[in-house]
Amino acid sequence: MTHENRLAREKSPYLLQHKNNPVDWWPWCEEAFETARRENRPVFLSIGYSTCHWCHVMEKESFEDEAVAALMNDTFVSIKVDREERPDLDNLYMTVCHLMTGQGGWPLTVLLTPEKKPFFAGTYIPKETRYGRAGMLDLVPKVNLMWQAQRAELDKSAEHVTAHLQAFMTGQMAREAEGEIGEAEMEKAYASLAERFDNHWGGFGEAPKFPTPHILLFLLRMWARHGKADGLAMVEKTLIAMRAGGMFDHVGFGFHRYSTDREWLVPHFEKMLYDQALLSLVYTEAYQITGNPAFRGTVKEVLTYVLRDMRSDTGGFYSAEDADSEGEEGKFYVFTTAEVEEILGPENAAVVQKAYGMTAEGNFLEEATGNRTGANILHLPKGLDDVAAELGIDEKYLAETLLHARQQLFAARNQRGRPLLDDKILTDWNGLMIAALARAGRALDQPDYTHAAEAAANFILHEMRDEDGRLLHRYREGEAGLSAHAEDYAFFLWGLVELYEATFDSTWLEAAAALAGDFLDRFRDAERGGFYFTASDAEQLLARSKEGQDAAIPSANSVAMLVFTKLARLLGVPDYEGYAEEVARAFYPDASQHPAGYTFMLCAVDLARGKSMEIVIAGEERDETWQAMRRAVDSRYLPGAVALATRPGLEKIAPWTAPLTPKDGRTTAYVCEERACKSPVTDTAALESLLKGSAS
Missing domain, CATH: 3.40.30.10 (Glutaredoxin)
Known part of the structure; x- marks a missing residue:
């Protein structure tokens, strides 16, 4: 009989991936910490998510290894957390990792006292020590020895780290605002982004290169606000380059997470719902501005993927698709020239190979050795007009050939083992998707997008709330659970507002007004302004954070500022505008120093201060x-x-x-x-x- 640990009773696909590990895992719960106190053990906290490549590596290398598991089981009470289910825990302990090491990422590894106080933090830890990075086989016995012989020193270290964490978070929130985010910060952010812009390949900075859609949304607003043609040009170049590169799935559509290189060629192959939402929103706005049919086409392709592969029967949207399949990253997505010839025949294969930059040696390298594998990431190194000219064929014929070939490649690819689908439904990410679908439905005159947004919103309103009407965070296998965070409220409110403007059905405004009241009651910092990450009645952690900086997705405070500004004008409630202004004041000290880290908040500032x-x-x-x-x-x-x-x-x-x-x-x-x-x-x-x- 296959061994199962406590994670077998959980709903998270990430936790369920670890249910057969020989590690005696616990989910995050008070009983685990009571056990640690009773047995006088430190806690091994591991935080990751189902589509995280290095999380998979650490699991296979260490958590599935009997020797490592035995050491862990003898030393720790081990706890697994899905960062997408518990972003509050991830936010807290990732801050610890940054404070202790200056770095962060997943898998996140933190060692705690039974009082949940950290004394060690890191990310991926190999099984064996190499390249100066301590391995599990050496680290765990060392920690065990220190816990037995130097407990007082570890406790003192944990108290020091906790005090530093609390001072940092309190200091971030308590800094006196000497102004309000406005025009100066917008100009400073624009100048910083223009300086970092990659004029050759688009995007910002070097490798790895992330899409960061809220940066592009901000640049579009600076074009509209001040006629900054360079801002629009930066967005257009980036959108065209991403769509042409390997970042985009040219066979099944949708965008991968990020590019490992400057050229947008080699992606990290996972697909996240929030990327599809925010990128489709950017392409929609770019289409409204430019009328470029390629941007409209990209929106339709991305939403084709989402509605085909990411939508549940309930109407809600799944979270992500993994980068790995059959134990290899990207295997599902790449093709050799021989495979293409077998699927399409030699004549059409030659056209496809030319158009998509395919070669016999391939452009996808084996991760461990760096050797070429013969596999190709499909991309468009040249415009189709140039390809048609080089092949001596009509451009319309080329487009038709590629369309038919894509359908054949898609059918053949679907015979492969698919990457894992993380089928949990998250309120916050669904809020982003609802907003994007509603906006695309309006701008592209596509009622089916609006209908899909309505179905998802109805699902959340009816299935993802508790008996008091408060939002819940996660739904899976017929069960909703976990207290909602600020992102759930802010992002879903955004979706409801966009849905009202797409349908003019006041039901959505009524729902938004009701949820806005709950959001204000339970998350607002009435003293300093802005919104805490966790509700006032949520589990009490070591510190209560209040995030303003925009990362892979906009912060809850940035979106809340936008939403309350919109609600003030839609409903005629001036107090809502006041709550939005509180956000602009609360985060002024940091945003004035690093405004390029607050680009979605600057979008909200543009709405609040621009031409209403x-x-x-x-x-x-x-x-x-x-x-x-x-x-x-x-x-x-x-x-x-x-x-x-x-x-x-x-x-x-x-x-x-x-x-x-x-x-x-x-x-x-x-x-x-x-x-x-x-x-x-x-x-x-x-x-x-x-x-x-x-x-x-």
């Missing part, structure tokens, strides 16, 4: 003018605007709209700009004129 606009369409939805006005609003890039329509019920949630009625029985658009209202207009051309003037 409220657009209300009054009339019957079936009317042609109403439809034309709707398209005029949806098709434009209007980052400072909020849009409403006077359907029955809106006046209850947004009383300020009650007097806005059709003029002389005709569909009427009311436009207010910079808190001053224009004359109502009853024809689409007049509305377009107002919008055009406001967008400039």
Whole structure:
């Protein structure tokens, strides 16, 4: 019978991956720490996630090894945590790792006293010591010896680290704000990004290169705000390069996590839901600005992937797909020239190999040796016009050939062993996907995207709340659980606001207003402004953090600032604008020093301080003018605007709209700009004129 540890009873796919380890794992629970206290053992805390490549490496190398497991079981109470289920724990102990080592990443390894206080932190630890990195076989006995012989010193170290952690987090929050994030920070961030921009390949900095969509969203707003053509050019170059590179899955669509090189060629192959959401949002906005059909096409490709492979029967969206399959990173995604010839035949294979930069020796290197494997990451090194010219064929024929070939390669690839699907549904990441789908549905006139956003929002509202109506964080296998964090509230609120503007169904605004009240009651720092990561009634950890800096995804505070600014204008509630301003003041000390780390917060600042606009369409939805006005609003890039329509019920949630009625029985658009209202207009051309003037 296969051995199972306590993780077999968990819901997390990451924890379940470790259920057969010989390590006597516990999930994070008070009983584990009680056991550590009773047996006088230190705690081995390991934090990772299901699609983390080096987490897999450490598991296979150490946690599946009987010798390592025996040492761990004799020494520690070992706890496994899924960082996506418990971002509060990950946030806390990753801060510890940064403070102790100056570095961070996953797998995160932290040694704790039974009082949850850290005395050692690191990331990946090999089985055996090499290259100066202590291995598990040496480290564990050393820790055991120190715990028995030098316990007082370890306790003193843990107390010191904990005090430093608490002082750091308290200091971050308590620093007196001497101003409010504004124009100066936006200009400074723009200059910093322009300096770091890779003029040859797009993106920012050297390798590895991350997509960081909120940087691109900020640059688009600087283009709209100040006419910075270079900002738009940086975004366009980056979006084109990412779509052409190996970062994009040219066979099945969707973006991989990041590129290991400057050229966007060799990705880390995992696919995250939040990347699909935020990148589709950037491509949508870029399409609205430029009208480039390639950007529209990329949005549709990404959302094709999401709706095909990442959507559950419930309507919610799964979290991620792994980088590894059959024990190798990228194996599912790469092709040899021989494989392509077998699938397509020699004539079409030659076209595909030329277009996608394939060679017999391959461009994908074996990880351990660096040798070429013959496998190719498909990418587009040249434009299709150049490829057609080199092959001496018509460009339309080339496009049709590649379309048919992609379908054949996709079918053949699906016969392979797929990467692991992390099928847990997270409220925060679903909030981002709802926002992206709703915006794309509007901008691209694709109702199916809006319907998918509605289904996901309904799922969360009905299945991912507790008996008191409070949001829960995770759903899997028919069960919702885990207390929600600030990101769950902020991101889902963003999704609800975008969904209202996509549907004009006031149900979504009512839900947003109710959840906003709970968010304010339980997460707001009433003394200093901003929102804590955890709720006031959540598990009490060593410190309560309040994050403002934007990382792989925007921070909860950045999104909250955007959401409350939008809600203030949609609902006519000035207090909401005040909460948004509190965020801008709370994070001013750090943002003024490092504004390029706060680019989504700067997007919110742009909304709050830029050219504001409220657009209300009054009339019957079936009317042609109403439809034309709707398209005029949806098709434009209007980052400072909020849009409403006077359907029955809106006046209850947004009383300020009650007097806005059709003029002389005709569909009427009311436009207010910079808190001053224009004359109502009853024809689409007049509305377009107002919008055009406001967008400039």
